[in-house]
Amino acid sequence: MFAKEDLLGLKDVVDWPYLLSSLEFQKINIQTRRCCCLIHNGTNPTSFSWVDNYFYCFSCLKSGDAFELVQIIKGFNFIESVKYLSDLFGYRIRKVSNYQKKVKTEEWEIPEYIINRINRQNFAAIQIKEEISKIETARENLTNVLISMRKNEEKYSGLESSIESRLNDLDSDLRILTYYLHHYEKN
Numbered sequence: 001m002f003a004k005e006d007l008l009g010l011k012d013v014v015d016w017p018y019l020l021s022s023l024e025f026q027k028i029n030i031q032t033r034r035c036c037c038l039i040h041n042g043t044n045p046t047s048f049s050w051v052d053n054y055f056y057c058f059s060c061l062k063s064g065d066a067f068e069l070v071q072i073i074k075g076f077n078f079i080e081s082v083k084y085l086s087d088l089f090g091y092r093i094r095k096v097s098n099y100q101k102k103v104k105t106e107e108w109e110i111p112e113y114i115i116n117r118i119n120r121q122n123f124a125a126i127q128i129k130e131e132i133s134k135i136e137t138a139r140e141n142l143t144n145v146l147i148s149m150r151k152n153e154e155k156y157s158g159l160e161s162s163i164e165s166r167l168n169d170l171d172s173d174l175r176i177l178t179y180y181l182h183h184y185e186k187n
């Protein structure tokens with residue numbers, strides 16, 4: 001059993017771009033905090049995102065913290081993921097003795113699990129809402145462009161159909177995100 005403060009401290013020192021590159025994630029963009037998702041082996045450079053201590057993939061919809069990401073990518077258990085992160089960031093984790101373990105397990109292990117789950121769901125819901133509003137804005141802008149193109153009756157056929165297909169893509173993203181938002185808000 002690890003000391004709880006140390007686990008939280010380790011989470012705080014996680015440098016996501018460094019962690020992601022050590023796990024061999026590709027096309028890491030530090031500005032937009034996006035990259036390709038190695039969980040579902042995707043090639044879209046904006047699928048995977050991270051904020052604070054959490055990640056979220058807009059394609060495979062996986063989310064979690066750094067420990068969970070290491071477990072997924074490396075196939076590790078929780079203890080191995082702690083060891084991996086503490087080695088990677090040179091952060092020392094103290095072990096709690098057996099006697100303390102008995103006391104501490106009841107104190108925090110169950111609440112920690114529940115808190116993590118709630119945090120994950122709240123985080124996912126916030127991310128999804130942000131994404132929905134971005135898509136809605138993009139949709140509105142493209143629709144306006146399309147309307148003004150049609151008014152002018154000029155020959156934009158190629159451009160027009162590419163805008164139409166982009167609008168279709170946005171609609172399908174919107175449907176999926178709305179579905180997941182309901183899912184998270186229900187829980």
Ligand SMILES: [Zn+2]
Nearest residue numbers: 037040057060
């Ligand atoms: Zn993914």
